Amino acid sequence: MKTILLTGASGRIGRCLRYALRDDYRLVLFNRSLVEDLGPNETLVRGDTTDAAAVEAAARGADVIVDMAGVSDVAPFREKLLPTNILGTYNVFEAARLAGVPRVIYASTHHVVGYYPAGPPLDDDVAYRPSSMYGVTKCFAEATGRLYADKAGLQVICLRIGFFRDRPLEERHLAVWISPGDMARLVRRAVEAPDIHYEIVYGISNNTRRWWDLSRAREVLGYEPQDDAEVYAGELLKDPPSEWFTRIRHIGGSKCDLPFMP
Numbered sequence: 001m002k003t004i005l006l007t008g009a010s011g012r013i014g015r016c017l018r019y020a021l022r023d024d025y026r027l028v029l030f031n032r033s034l035v036e037d038l039g040p041n042e043t044l045v046r047g048d049t050t051d052a053a054a055v056e057a058a059a060r061g062a063d064v065i066v067d068m069a070g071v072s073d074v075a076p077f078r079e080k081l082l083p084t085n086i087l088g089t090y091n092v093f094e095a096a097r098l099a100g101v102p103r104v105i106y107a108s109t110h111h112v113v114g115y116y117p118a119g120p121p122l123d124d125d126v127a128y129r130p131s132s133m134y135g136v137t138k139c140f141a142e143a144t145g146r147l148y149a150d151k152a153g154l155q156v157i158c159l160r161i162g163f164f165r166d167r168p169l170e171e172r173h174l175a176v177w178i179s180p181g182d183m184a185r186l187v188r189r190a191v192e193a194p195d196i197h198y199e200i201v202y203g204i205s206n207n208t209r210r211w212w213d214l215s216r217a218r219e220v221l222g223y224e225p226q227d228d229a230e231v232y233a234g235e236l237l238k239d240p241p242s243e244w245f246t247r248i249r250h251i252g253g254s255k256c257d258l259p260f261m262p
Contacts, residue, residue: 001026001041004191005059005101007049007092008068010035013107013164013183017066018042020184025191030058030069049088052095059099064191066105067092070137077133085137093148093156103155105190108142110160110176110202110212111135114252118175121213122251124160124200131252142200149198157190157221160212161203168229171236172253175209179227182206189221196220205229211251 002025008014009029018027022039029035029044038044047054049069059065069088071080089106096104113122114131128139145156162176163169164183178186182205190201199220202212206225217223 002063002191003028003061005030005062005065006068007031007055007065008070008107009044011068011072013161014068016164016180016183017068017187020180021188021191028058028062030055049091050083052091055091055095056098059095059101062099062101064103064105065092065096065101066107066187066191068107070107071134072109074132074134081133081137085134086140089137089141090144093144093154096154097148097152101154103157103191103196104145104148105187106141106145106156106158108138108158108160108200109135110162110204111252112138112142112160114250116211116251117249118172118211118251121211123213124202124216131250135252146198155196156198157193157196158200159186159190159203160200162205162212164203168232168236174229174233174236175207175211176204176251177207177229178204178225182225182227185225186217186221186223189217189223193221209233 004025005028007030009031010033022041027042029042030047032048035044045058049055071084075081111131112135113129114135115129130136130139142158145158148154149156162178163173164178168174168177186203201217204210205227207228208230
């Protein structure tokens with residue numbers, strides 16, 4: 001049974017992964033706050049990814065790190081994003097190197113390409129066009145993962161995650177939604193896929209209106225999403241788009257329309 005170090009275990013995606021994976025893997029939950037309802041294969045380690053020594057200690061003995069920690073929205077850069085999304089991310093990759101963990105699965109975001117106009121599906125090779133400083137921090141993380149793959153020999157998979165909820169909530173989500181079931185399927189395949197060096201794949205369901213290409217995730221990971229946001233289209237499109245939505249022209253949605261936040 002493989003051991004997974006899961007950071008951000010109490011977050012929305014972290015909780016989903018715990019319940020989906022804990023029967024088949026040993027989970028070391030690295031989290032700042034208390035995590036209750038631990039299963040028999042789960043161990044809690046209290047800590048913060050900004051603490052390099054704590055991350056390294058938690059990583060010892062793991063086969064994979066699934067890094068779901070991070071500030072996941074528009075926030076002040078120096079106070080919020082810099083410590084967790086920059087320093088914390090570096091600490092995770094460095095902990096993997098020092099502790100001999102061969103694989104890191106990193107929670108990136110579709111906001112690294114958020115300023116592209118909505119349209120035909122993008123592949124993983126397009127240039128960065130982040131929609132916010134939050135997106136910029138994820139560009140840093142993907143580049144850091146590339147360096148650790150090329151220079152330190154880590155196996156790195158960056159998941160450009162879309163909108164994760166039980167269901168899409170607005171019209172834009174018909175393109176970018178990933179269901180809890182597909183999120184678990186994607187991470188499970190990222191844990192198990194052989195012959196990985198460095199990969200970027202999009203984390204979305206099999207949405208009819210999707211803006212990203214899923215072929216790479218299918219080819220290298222064997223990811224086969226089962227859900228499609230289109231089943232909610234009749235409900236979400238039954239009324240004319242709101243004035244707010246008509247202003248959205250980019251993949252990143254409202255984050256592209258917010259005032260610049262340094």
